[in-house]
Amino acid sequence: MPAAGSILYYTLGVAGKTHPTHFEVLSFWKVARVNNPQTSFLVRHEFLLRRLHSLSGLIPVGAYMVIHLMVNASVLESAGVFQDKVYLIHSLGKLLPVVEWTFIFIPILFHGLFGLVIIKGGLPNTSQYPYQANLRYSLQRASGVVAFFFIMWHVFHMHGWIHASWWIDGVAAAWGGAQFKPYNAASTAGMALQSGLVIVGYSIGVLACVFHLANGIWTMGITWGVWTSAAAQQRASRVCTVFGVALAVVGLSAIYGMWQVGHGEGLEKARQVEDAMYASKRASGVLEDQPHKRSHPPASHTENKH
Amino acid sequence: MTTSTHDGNPEAINVRVLRQDGPGQASYWQRHRIAYEHDMNVISVLQKIATQSRDADGQPVAPVAWDCNCLEEVCGACTMVVNGKTQQACTALVDRLLAENPAEIELRPMSKFPVLRDLMVDRARMFQALKRVKAWIPVDGYSDMGPGPRQSQSRQQLAYPLSECMTCGCCVEACPQYTKIELTRRNGETDEQFATREEEAYNRGFVGAAAISQAMLFNENPTGQMNADERVDALTAEGGIQVCGNAQNCVVVCPKEIPLTKSIARAGRAATVRSIKRWLDT
Amino acid sequence: MANERVLVVGGGLAGLAAAMRLAELGIQVDLMSLTPVKRSHSVCAQGGINSVNDQTRPLGDSEWLHFDDTVYGGDFLQHQPPVKEMAYWAPRIIDLMDRLGVTFNRTPEGFRDQRRFGGTLYKRTAFAGATTGQQLLYALDEQVRRWEVEGRVKKYEFWDFLGPVLDDNGVCRGAVGQDLVSMEIRSFQADAVVVATGGAGLIYGRSTMSMVCTGSAASRCFQAGVRYGNGEFMQVHPTAIPGADKLRLMSESARGEGGRVWVPRKPQDPRDPRDIPEGERYYFLEERYPTYGNLVPRDIATREIFNVCVYEGLSVDADRQCVYLDLTHIPADELDRKLGGILSIYEKFQGVNPRTVPMKIFPAIHYSMGGLWADYERTADGGLVAGSPRNQQTNVPGLYAIGECDYQYHGANRLGANSLLSCIFSGLIVAPGIETWIKSLPRSAADQPASLFDTERTRQQQRHDELLNRSGGGENPYLIHQQLGQTMTNAATVVRHNKDLEAAYGTIADLEARAQTCSLSDTGNWTNQNVVFTKALLDMFPLAKTILQGALARDECRGAHFKPDFVLGGIEAEDPAEQRREAEAWCDRFEAKNTKWLKSTVATLKSDGEPELTYEEVDTSLIPPRPRLYGLVGAEMIEEVWQQRVAQKEQSPGNGQPDSTVAAS
Incomplete structure (x- = not known):
């Protein structure tokens, strides 16, 4: 498993236990070459792929994450506000999966998987050279690995990965996945975020994502040649830090907000609002009945009153 | 273990050297003990080790092999890993090293290059990288064709620090993205065949900060600029600038304080512009 | 000839210049060096490279004056045609280096900036920060790398030159070398061998020279029968930083940019140098040499520093000899711009900031003026015949010597910033000569019998094995x-x-x-x-x-060779008539000294390993020798007497020497 290996590896690197002198890391490229002496696709297009990787981290993945965290944080205002935004997203209807795959899932998979390839080509040495940028180099990779597996889990946990009912009902639900129901957005998300372990996992995951994005923007500026001098890089670093801290606040607020609407009185209220909104949308005819997008069992008593 | 004289300086210094008898052989640590003197550097330590040719236990040993030349930090020969940090042995002053760690001085060869023997490594890959990025001015010839182009003071001040690069290898030694390439000779392979295979392998590895910076130096020169695209193309080929992971150790460890990360970012910008242009214009 | 090959030994400025030019001429070059050529000792040259230039010309400077300064500074001990040729090539060489991308400092308008160096009154020295040698070497290294990619040059780095291979007629046909990694000894067939292996400072233990400067290659040629010229002329650089492993150069440019040399008037004054008031400082160079001040030629600066410390007891420190070299009156940003490289060296090795604290320096062995004897072919007007195979050729046909390891350009004393010039110049001019030489060869080295190379290879292998097989103790x-x-x-x-x-x-x-x-x-x-x-x-x-x-x-004083027992002395008399008489006597002694000693020492090594000295007349036909009077007591009177004698000689028939230009004194 590259995942466990990489995390362990980075932990060791940061903790100062690796001695690069004593082993040689074969980069992925060399492995690829051995398999295909005619230079593989990856090798021939190394530059393009690396730049696409860099770009995909910002657009769409990073941009999506910023919107995602801000939308989720809107639950702090009220469950209704958040639900409104979810309806807006779902108004894409049948296009939604296409949009999701094109602009979210595929870019994330590309960015994450190619990121693992990049990680394999490096040899962190923070114990020998504990300089700030070098620590960030290692953290960028460690946070990338954490973020990638967090996102995989998060998508499973909330959405169950794929929307086939045999999978959702038969497998995902049984493994604790697919807990989010878009027409009961806040309440289902909130309920999914009640266990301490899950909250800690989400907090670490979100912070890893935020650090990865903020630091990624900084390195991207160097990679693409936006800020070149040491002074400019210093200034950019400050801007990225402010951005990262702000985004971390937004992300953690979202988790807190969801937790709050996921239990007790908050949950009750949220459900009422969600069901009322659903009912009104149904009544006005803008929404077809999509029970799989609602929590099970649906809060049927509200519906029955009408 | 360390005894001091009345003025607080030790009588002797313990030195631990990571030795290796030849390429592909196992490395081993060896301890040496040499008399302390004022104003010593690691070069004079190694000179003393060679002169006494005995390890700390008094056993006769072959002198430690190492590379050095100018002893003024302008030739780039004597790079090694001293107390865990890559640096020039000539500017590694013993008093300063002992202040860091009074117990001993630890010397290791650079880890990113094939060890020839002991502290001596083969940095041919760095010179190969200069070929890859065409680090020269392609003049028409050497006959009298008048002066070079006039250049502003600011341009000279930008170029001069880059031109001080002595290919010492500190930048790539400290670079987490620069991994060692060491080939072993195959059975029946001639010198030429091995050299060719080695060159090919070097050409695929990461070029490293030094060569990237040199490419920028020549792209900044009014004549060199004429071939700027070729250099940028070389920098975007396999093992090019894209491999950089922005750990920025290079700029910290560079003994000449060359703004390597600036060169890297400038190369990145040139590559961005070049890629877009190539996409739109050709 | 299809497979003509030249072996260049040494990859410093001279060797690289030769390799680059030979490659341009279409000749295949094998380049052998103890160290990767980019790490050659030329990188240590700091200050700059001399030539007349557009800034000095309007002030009356000319190639001829550069030539004159060089021979005057060298105390007339060099053959003048090669020096003249060099001075006339100098502006073109700097133009070439400029085109090759050397990062010369610039004026606000974008022209090359110039600084003043010792032994001249003109700002004749182009420079690239304080690492001019490094910059020049890199430019040539880059060009040679370009030729390497083209396949015209093949490098043998980490190889030791063990000796030339001479055929039965004493013609050089190649060399034997040893791989310093694998220890393999092999022979190289070559139609010409160019030795460009620099100076021999390590003979003095510690010097400003690099660790490869053992002189072994020159010595191996010497042992093979090449003559060695002017060996006793070793330049001592006045300003070096004393160190345990090496004496590190502190460039003359430190004085060129206004650095002042002084000692406290009170011996070993314990005060911080910055607290010593002006009046209690002894600026001994400025006081004794008002015209040149701190920029007197190197031999004089060296001797004065040595005198002040050793004979006058004014060394700054009691336990070691040193004087102050003070830059602290110059703004730090200006220092960084012009001398950053050398100042950071001082700071790194001494742990003291020379921008705020005066440096401590002392003279150190720095440059071999002498070296392998080399020939030249003279034109009627006193230049060199372009493309002559005799240019830079030693007495062994086919074996050439260039750069610091030849004896030709600097006479008894080298002027600062002339070494980079002589190295590049000799490297560039040797190439067309070799081309002519190769064309004149009836048979190429490749056609020589293999036994010729085997014999020498075997001899070297035996020497090597014998050393390895010695018992311990x-x-x-x-x-x-x-x-x-x-x-x-x-x-x-x-x-x-x-x-x-x-x-x-x-x-x-x-x-x-x-x-x-x-x-x-x-x-x-x-x-x-x-x-x-x-x-x-x-x-x-x-x-x-x-x-x-x-x-x-050599029982005289000349340039760097100084024997107190043979000093001509100054004029002591107060009375003008007596002064005049002493000046006449002085000039007599001077002429007698020149008659006897204005000759190159040429050594050959006898079979018993002892050198045998002969003396060679020096071609001084272009600029007649004149007294070097920097700072001498009574210099004006001697000058006057001397001028009268020169005028008399010019009037006498049959003496058609060209005008000499008298340097200001």
């Missing part, structure tokens, strides 16, 4: 080297006395005998630096003896 080569260095430094550096030189010669003969019994601490056959060093050490003795013998024989 013999002399330690490193300790012998230390003693050699001390002996040479004590006897033959700044001040030379015959009795010291004689004693030193005896010591060195003993050391040589002991060195023959050196045993190795490394008897392996892989990257064995011990055996390589021992061989180099053994080869230092012929040159050390040549230096001592030449110095012993």
Whole structure:
């Protein structure tokens, strides 16, 4: 498993236990070459792929994450506000999966998987050279690995990965996945975020994502040649830090907000609002009945009153 | 273990050297003990080790092999890993090293290059990288064709620090993205065949900060600029600038304080512009 | 000839210039160097490179004046045609280096900036920060790399030159070299061999020279029958930073940019130098040489610093000899711009900031003016015949010497910033000459019998094996080297006395005998630096003896060679008539001295390993010798008398020498 290996590896690197002198890391490229002496696709297009990787981290993945965290944080205002935004997203209807795959899932998979390839080509040495940028180099990779597996889990946990009912009902639900129901957005998300372990996992995951994005923007500026001098890089670093801290606040607020609407009185209220909104949308005819997008069992008593 | 004289300086210094008898052989640590003197550097330590040719236990040993030349930090020969940090042995002053760690001085060869023997490594890959990025001015010839182009003071001040690069290898030694390439000779392979295979392998590895910076130096020169695209193309080929992971150790460890990360970012910008242009214009 | 090949030994400025130019001429070059060529000793040159230029021309400067300064500074001991040719090439060489991308400092308008160096009154020195040698070397290194990619140059780096291969007619047909990693010894067939292996500073133990500057390659040529010229002329640089492993150069440009040399008037004044008021500082160069001030030629600066410390007891420190070199009156940003490189060296090695605290410096062996004897072919007007195969050729046909390891350009004393010039110049001009030489060869080296190369290869292999197979318990080569260095430094550096030189010669003969019994601490056959060093050490003795013998024989003062017992002295009389008489006598002595000693020392090595000296007339036909009067008491009167004698000679018939230009004094 590259995942466990990489995390362990980075932990060791940061903790100062690796001695690069004593082993040689074969980069992925060399492995690829051995398999295909005619230079593989990856090798021939190394530059393009690396730049696409860099770009995909910002657009769409990073941009999506910023919107995602801000939308989720809107639950702090009220469950209704958040639900409104979810309806807006779902108004894409049948296009939604296409949009999701094109602009979210595929870019994330590309960015994450190619990121693992990049990680394999490096040899962190923070114990020998504990300089700030070098620590960030290692953290960028460690946070990338954490973020990638967090996102995989998060998508499973909330959405169950794929929307086939045999999978959702038969497998995902049984493994604790697919807990989010878009027409009961806040309440289902909130309920999914009640266990301490899950909250800690989400907090670490979100912070890893935020650090990865903020630091990624900084390195991207160097990679693409936006800020070149040491002074400019210093200034950019400050801007990225402010951005990262702000985004971390937004992300953690979202988790807190969801937790709050996921239990007790908050949950009750949220459900009422969600069901009322659903009912009104149904009544006005803008929404077809999509029970799989609602929590099970649906809060049927509200519906029955009408 | 360390005894001091009345003025607080030790009588002797313990030195631990990571030795290796030849390429592909196992490395081993060896301890040496040499008399302390004022104003010593690691070069004079190694000179003393060679002169006494005995390890700390008094056993006769072959002198430690190492590379050095100018002893003024302008030739780039004597790079090694001293107390865990890559640096020039000539500017590694013993008093300063002992202040860091009074117990001993630890010397290791650079880890990113094939060890020839002991502290001596083969940095041919760095010179190969200069070929890859065409680090020269392609003049028409050497006959009298008048002066070079006039250049502003600011341009000279930008170029001069880059031109001080002595290919010492500190930048790539400290670079987490620069991994060692060491080939072993195959059975029946001639010198030429091995050299060719080695060159090919070097050409695929990461070029490293030094060569990237040199490419920028020549792209900044009014004549060199004429071939700027070729250099940028070389920098975007396999093992090019894209491999950089922005750990920025290079700029910290560079003994000449060359703004390597600036060169890297400038190369990145040139590559961005070049890629877009190539996409739109050709 | 299809497969013409030239072996260039040494990859410093001269070797690279030659390789680059040969490659351009379509000749295949093998380039052999002890170290990757980019790490050659030329990188240590700091200050700059001289030529007349557009800034100095309007002030009356010319190529001729550069030529004049060079021979005057060299005390007329160099043949003048090559020097003249060099001075006339200088502007073009700097233009070429400029085109090759050297980052010369610029004026606000974008022209090359110039600074002033010792021994001249003009700002004739182009510079790239304080690492001009490094920058020039890199430019040539880059060009050679370009030719390497083209397949015209093949480098043999980490190779040691063991000796030339001469055929039965004494013509050089190649060389034998040793791979310093694998220890393989092999021969190289070559239609010409160019030796560009620099100076021999390591004979003095510690000097400003790099660790490869053992002189072993030159010595091996000397042992193979090449003559060695002017060995006793070793330049001592006035300003070096004393160190345990090396004496590090502090460039003359530090004084060129306004650095002032002084000592406290009170011996070993314990105060911080910054607290010593102006009135209590002794700016001895400025006081004694008002015209040139701190920029007197190197030999004079050296001697004055030596005198102040050794004879006048004014050394700054009590336990070691040194004087202050002070830059603290110059703004720090200006220093960083113009001298950043050397100042950071001082700071790194001494841990003291020279921008705020005066540096402590002392003279150190710096440059071999002497070297392998080299020929030239003269044109009628006193230049060199372009493309003559005799240019830079040693007495062994097909074996050429260029750069610091030839004896041609600097006479008894080299002017600052002339070495980079002479190295590049000799490298560039040797190439067309070699092209002519190769064309004149009836048979190429490749057609020579294999046995010719085998014999020499075997001989070298045997020498190598014999050293490795020695039993232990013999002399330690490193300790012998230390003693050699001390002996040479004590006897033959700044001040030379015959009795010291004689004693030193005896010591060195003993050391040589002991060195023959050196045993190795490394008897392996892989990257064995011990055996390589021992061989180099053994080869230092012929040159050390040549230096001592030449110095012993030369009973005069000339340039860097200074014997107090043979000083011409100044004028002591107060009375004008008496002064005049003393000046006449002085000029008589001067002429007698020139009649006897204005000759190159040319050494050959006898079969018993002892050098034999002969003397060669110097071609001074372009600029007649005149007294070097920097700072001498009564210089004006001597000058006057001398001018009258010159005028008389010019009037006398049959004396058609061209006008000499008299430098301001």
